[in-house]
Amino acid sequence: MGQILSRRDDAVLTLELSNPGKANALDFAMLAALDEYIAQIDHDDTLRAVVLRGTAGGVFSSGADIREWSALDPKAFATEWIGEGNAVFRRFERLRCPTVAVIEGLCFGGGLELALCCDLRLAGTGARLR
Template sequence: MGQILSRREGAVLTLELSNPGKANALDFAMLAALDEQIARIGEDDTIRAVVLRGTAGGVFSSGADIREWSTLDPQAFATQWIGEGNAVFRRFERLRCPTVAVIEGLCFGGGLELALCCDLRLAGTGARLRFPEVAIGAIPGWEGGDRLQRIAGRGRALEAVLLSREIDPPAALQWGIVNAVCAPQEVEARLEEWTARLCRISPRAAALAKALIVDDDKDPHAAYPAAALAVRSSPDAELGIRAFFAKTAAVF
């Protein structure tokens, strides 16, 4: 049974996928643990950024644990594994604070689907990304193909899914799947740079700006004025405006 290890450093919460012996394959216990962390983040405004990673310097996740879902009957598979799993993934994707996935090794199937739920992705040069599902009569059921399509376009998403193409770090960067690629020894420094910057921005503005990008069901004619009203009415806006005219950095 896998677990999600968590540690807090200042305003940054790090979640580490851990399923030893199974290359961090995702199982029911890990989905439940992720949902618990989502609730924790929702109740703690002092968490300003979330980092999701696998084994440090190694595998991110080999995907969904086939031994877990292969024993389910088709109806249970569809409703519990896929339906409930997608609900957790969507909640994670829509967290109020920015999220960063750190991918240093193998990131396949459901693991890649989870990484695509993050706002930013940092890859090491040893990262390996792939959707292998159709080769075993399955699909990327946690909406990974659709998320990849929004990032990289339909043609590339279909190539990745139907050909089970392994996407190396240069291609992932070119496609926009990852935001940066670093040598192994540079990953931690780049991650620290990103999280430090994310912790300096306005949390209220970040949450609203993120929601406008992530929420595909919004009515833009209503959503943007509502978000503008909310952020302009917040203390962060007043603080930021004062800092701008004083030519100082705002401290939120």
């Protein structure tokens, strides 16, 4: 199960996607954690920016953790994974403060979708977006 690690430096909150061994693939737990951070950010007027990144110097995200949704029937997949996941991404996209995706390495599928929800994307020389 992945997680989202956070670090705050003054008015900047850094959220780090962390799902070791799975190239930071997004799973249900990570989407729920991201949604919780969104709610906190919306209520914290002292935050001036949010930085979203993968593991420093490594992968941003390989997209969805297909093992999470491979057992879902089509209706559950559409509502739980696609519907709820897209709703979280839309809430992230509408955050009141600027958001920056720092992309170093792999950024595929749903990981790229999440990066595109940010206001600004900074890609390192080793970034691979698909």
